[in-house]
Structure formats: C-alpha cells, structure tokens
Amino acid sequence: MKNAKISSVVSEVELSYRKQYGKLFSALLFQFGSSHIERIEDAIQNAFYKSLKSWKPNKVPKSKENWLFVVAKNDLLNQIRKDTKTVAKNFTLETLDEENTQEDLRLKTLLLFASFANISTQIKVIFILKNIFGLHIKEISKSTLIHSDAIYKSINRAKKTFNPNEFERLTKQKTVDTNCIMIVEEILYAVFNIGFDSFHKKNDSTINDDICLEALALAKLLFQEYKTDSTSNLIALFCFHIARISSKEIDKRIVPFHEQEINNWNTELINLGFQYLVKPQKLNRYYIEAIIASKHMTTKKFDLTYWNHITELYKLLLKITNSPIVKINLCYCLHQAEKTDEALEFLKQIENQLPKNHLYFSLVKADILKNKNSIESSKIIDRLLNNVSQEIRKNHIVENIMPNL
Amino acid sequence: MKKFLLLLHENIEAMENLSPKEMEELGNAHFAWATKLGESGHLVSGDGLQENGTKISGKDCIVKDGPYIESKEMIGGYYLLQANDLETIIELAKDCPCHLWGGTTEIRPIMDYEEC
Numbered sequence: 001m002k003n004a005k006i007s008s009v010v011s012e013v014e015l016s017y018r019k020q021y022g023k024l025f026s027a028l029l030f031q032f033g034s035s036h037i038e039r040i041e042d043a044i045q046n047a048f049y050k051s052l053k054s055w056k057p058n059k060v061p062k063s064k065e066n067w068l069f070v071v072a073k074n075d076l077l078n079q080i081r082k083d084t085k086t087v088a089k090n091f092t093l094e095t096l097d098e099e100n101t102q103e104d105l106r107l108k109t110l111l112l113f114a115s116f117a118n119i120s121t122q123i124k125v126i127f128i129l130k131n132i133f134g135l136h137i138k139e140i141s142k143s144t145l146i147h148s149d150a151i152y153k154s155i156n157r158a159k160k161t162f163n164p165n166e167f168e169r170l171t172k173q174k175t176v177d178t179n180c181i182m183i184v185e186e187i188l189y190a191v192f193n194i195g196f197d198s199f200h201k202k203n204d205s206t207i208n209d210d211i212c213l214e215a216l217a218l219a220k221l222l223f224q225e226y227k228t229d230s231t232s233n234l235i236a237l238f239c240f241h242i243a244r245i246s247s248k249e250i251d252k253r254i255v256p257f258h259e260q261e262i263n264n265w266n267t268e269l270i271n272l273g274f275q276y277l278v279k280p281q282k283l284n285r286y287y288i289e290a291i292i293a294s295k296h297m298t299t300k301k302f303d304l305t306y307w308n309h310i311t312e313l314y315k316l317l318l319k320i321t322n323s324p325i326v327k328i329n330l331c332y333c334l335h336q337a338e339k340t341d342e343a344l345e346f347l348k349q350i351e352n353q354l355p356k357n358h359l360y361f362s363l364v365k366a367d368i369l370k371n372k373n374s375i376e377s378s379k380i381i382d383r384l385l386n387n388v389s390q391e392i393r394k395n396h397i398v399e400n401i402m403p404n405l
Numbered sequence: 406m407k408k409f410l411l412l413l414h415e416n417i418e419a420m421e422n423l424s425p426k427e428m429e430e431l432g433n434a435h436f437a438w439a440t441k442l443g444e445s446g447h448l449v450s451g452d453g454l455q456e457n458g459t460k461i462s463g464k465d466c467i468v469k470d471g472p473y474i475e476s477k478e479m480i481g482g483y484y485l486l487q488a489n490d491l492e493t494i495i496e497l498a499k500d501c502p503c504h505l506w507g508g509t510t511e512i513r514p515i516m517d518y519e520e521c
Contacts, residue, residue: 016429017425017426017428018425018426018429020423048428048429049428052432053452054453055435055436056439057422057439060438135424136422136425136427138424139424141427329498
C-alpha cells in the first residue's frame with residue numbers, strides 16, 4: 001500500500017482531503033483575504049461534510065476538486081453575508097456546473113506566511129500543519145506532543161499576526177528574498193520530520209507518510225520556482241528518507257535500520273535523491289544530512305573507518321546547527337567509532353536541553369551505557385517504558401532494545 | 406422482500422471534530438458500504454440529510470425552522486434497504502459506517518399492507 005503511494009509521488013492523481021484542504025485554504029485566502037481565515041476554515045470543513053452527505057456511488061461529481069471549491073466558496077460567501085449583513089464585493093454564488101480550474105497556491109501561501117515578521121517558526125509550522133497540510137488540532141498534538149490548548153493558542157496568535165493590511169502589502173510584493181525561501185525550507189523540514197517520526201497514538205504507526213509526501217511535493221514546487229542549492233539538497237534528503245518508509249515498519253512493528261530489507265527500498269526515489277544532491281556554494285545542513293543519509297544507505301560496511309567518517313560529518317553539521325537531535329546522532333556515531341567517553345561527555349551537555357525521558361536521547365544513552373553501566377542502562381529503559389504511550393514503540397523497546405542490554 | 410428504513414443518528418460533536426483525513430475515510434467507508442449493499446441487492450435508496458429543515462405542528466400548522474438539536478445526536482441520513490427478514494438487516498446494519506464515530510443506527514420496518 002505504502003509502496004504504491006510512494007510510487008505515485010511523482011504524478012499524484014488521487015484526491016486527498018488533506019491536500020485538498022491546503023489547496024482550498026490557499027485559493028480562498030488569496031481571493032478573500034486574511035480577515036476571513038476562520039470563516040475559510042469553517043467553509044472547507046462544511047464542504048467536506050456536505051461531500052460526505054451527497055456523494056454516492058451513482059452520484060459523484062465529474063471533478064471532485066471543483067465541486068469542493070464551489071461548495072466551500074459559496075459557504076464562505078453565505079457566512080460573510082450572514083455575519084456582516086453585506087455581500088462580499090465582486091463575488092457571486094457559483095453553480096456546480098461551472099468549471100473553476102484552481103491554481104495550486106499552497107507554495108505562494110507558504111512563502112507569504114514565511115515572510116510575516118514577529119512570529120516564531122514553531123507557530124508558523126503549527127499554523128501551516130493545520131491549514132496547508134490539513135491536519136486537525138488533535139493530530140498536530142499527537143504528532144508533536146504539544147498540548148492541544150497550546151496549539152489553539154498558537155493558531156489564534158498566528159491569525160492575529162496575519163492582519164489584513166500586512167497581508168495585502170505582502171501579496172503585492174513582487175520578489176521573494178532568500179531568507180523567506182530558507183524559512184519555507186525550515187518549515188518543510190520540520191513538517192517532514194513530524195511525518196517521519198510521528199507520535200500519533202491512534203494510528204499505531206510511527207510514520208505519517210501523507211505528510212512526508214506532501215512536504216516533498218511542496219519542496220519540489222519551491223525548487224521549480226527558485227532553483228536554490230539548499231532546496232535541491234532538501235529534496236535529496238526527503239527522497240532518501242521516503243525511499244525507506246515502506247521498510248521502516250512491517251506488520252505494525254518497527255524494523256531497525258540495520259535489519260531493513262534493502263531490496264525493498266525504493267530505488268526510483270534513491271536515484272532521484274542523487275539527482276537532487278548537489279554540492280552547494282555555501283554549506284547547508286540539508287546537504288550534509290543528505291550526504292549522511294545517502295552514505296548510510298549505500299555503504300558496504302559499517303566499520304570503524306565508516307563511523308569515523310560519519311562522526312566528522314556530524315561535527316561539521318554542528319558548525320551550522322545547534323540541534324540537540326544532531327548532537328544525539330553524533331553521540332551515537334562516536335560510540336560506534338569506539339569513542340564512548342567523548343559520546344558520554346556530549347550527552348551530559350545536551351541532557352538539560354531536552355524534555356525529561358526524551359525518547360531518542362534515552363535510547364542512545366542506554367545503548368552507550370549498556371557495557372559500562374548496565375544497571376543504569378536498564379533503569380533508563382524502564383523509565384522510558386513508563387512514559388511511552390504508543391504500543392508500537394513499547395513493543396519495539398521490549399523486543400529489540402531490552403534483550404540487548 | 407420486505408423494506409426497512411435505516412436511520413442514521415450521528416454524534417454531532419464527533420462529526421464536528423473530524424479531521425479532513427477522517428472525513429475522507431468516513432466518506433469512503435459509506436461509499437464502499439453502499440456499493441456492497443447495491444451489489445447484493447439490498448439497497449433501494451439512500452441519502453444524506455441537511456441539518457436545517459422545517460417542522461409544522463398541530464392544527465394551527467405552526468411552522469418552526471430547524472436545525473433541531475435537542476440531544477447530542479441528529480438524524481444525518483437514511484438508507485432504504487430490502488431483505489427477507491429483520492435479522493438480515495440487523496447483520497447488514499452492524500457494518501454501517503455511522504457507528505465508526507459514535508453514531509447510532511435505527512431500523513424501522515416499513516409497514517406492509519399485507520401484514521396489517
């Protein structure tokens with residue numbers, strides 16, 4: 001199932017409500033402006049609900065996309081008329097027979113939100129997850145471990161910041177600066193990581209592949225438009241990771257990297273990754289991460305020479321980013337390169353930067369300590385088991401981590 | 406064959422909180438279920454109902470506009486089904502996607518002139 005989905009990534013045809021949400025939101029936002037964001041959200045939800053009620057096996061619109069757009073737009077117009085007792089200027093209700101070929105404005109919306117000042121990247125990511133990637137608050141909460149109330153607050157704050165005057169000014173801007181492209185890349189990278197390592201309890205899966213594929217699709221649109229080295233390398237990184245998705249979990253069990261069936265990795269995407277991997281004029285994190293991912297997927301031997309080489313790449317990466325996750329990766333590599341004391345020193349430095357019982361940190365620390373201090377190592381895993389809510393992750397720890405301690 | 410009206414009492418709160426993905430999955434589930442019923446010859450018709458409506462009551466014909474949300478459930482749609490007996494319909498109705506999000510289905514046999 002996932003393989004089929006991934007194969008169709010280059011030419012997606014099926015209608016996905018999540019993707020559709022982002023397209024409808026962007027189209028209506030650019031037509032009606034940022035003062036109607038809440039009404040637009042309601043209108044899209046209402047259009048989806050109406051589709052649920054009225055589409056039947058013998059009664060499906062010729063273009064579902066067009067149907068949803070017309071119904072959402074009419075719903076929005078009715079809301080505006082009801083709430084403001086006025087008719088939105090220059091807009092009339094449309095009939096379902098009319099063809100409305102809607103341009104995909106999701107990238108334009110992303111760039112616009114990215115250029116708003118005085119708002120943190122985290123808030124932008126949350127707002128974009130909801131309105132461009134079509135995730136519900138509860139899904140964002142489960143994927144990011146951020147409490148629903150905090151997400152509501154972030155979204156409301158974002159809506160207040162996107163004031164109509166500023167929105168209008170930004171939509172008139174003809175050029176997009178490099179900084180704005182970098183923020184969009186950062187947002188897509190964050191969104192991708194949420195999809196690639198999801199904590200969604202109900203699905204009992206650690207991957208939300210829809211989000212990963214949409215992040216890739218938008219990164220490709222960004223590259224088509226601005227052709228920067230960093231976007232190209234971001235795409236390469238996404239391709240290398242997505243190529244492994246179908247092997248990462250089998251029968252609701254996490255398959256560790258070294259036990260994955262290499263023949264099941266998607267070679268089309270690996271090749272695409274190498275096509276997009278370009279040496280940049282200025283070193284960026286996506287390039288180094290893509291190089292590491294590609295080496296991991298193509299090396300013949302995971303020996304000391306290999307781990308020393310990867311350690312150097314992570315050290316280089318740390319000159320660009322201060323990410324604690326990169327530091328944990330470095331610790332793991334140092335340990336593999338038999339530099340355990342150095343790895344433990346690094347772990348001490350980052351322990352306070354992360355939440356208590358951080359999953360990845362705890363797993364790496366327990367692994368590093370297993371020969372030096374097996375009692376402490378077991379205690380870390382016990383604490384972790386009490387804090388992990390996803391069954392699939394619990395099973396993975398019990399079946400794959402504990403026996404090796 | 407006897408006819409039965411299957412009323413779908415939807416859980417309003419659950420429906421309002423569906424994500425786009427869940428909405429899509431619910432739509433697909435109804436689609437697949439209706440197709441299956443059509444193929445087995447049990448489906449006569451079926452439709453979703455709008456939330457608003459009008460009630461006319463009493464000799465004076467007092468007209469009252471909806472929606473009428475008196476409980477956490479609302480009739481969101483119906484299926485008109487046919488089968489030889491109620492037991493068959495009960496088994497079929499157990500698979501109705503309405504149940505996926507806390508909804509209730511109600512089976513009302515259509516009054517048969519011959520049986521009265």
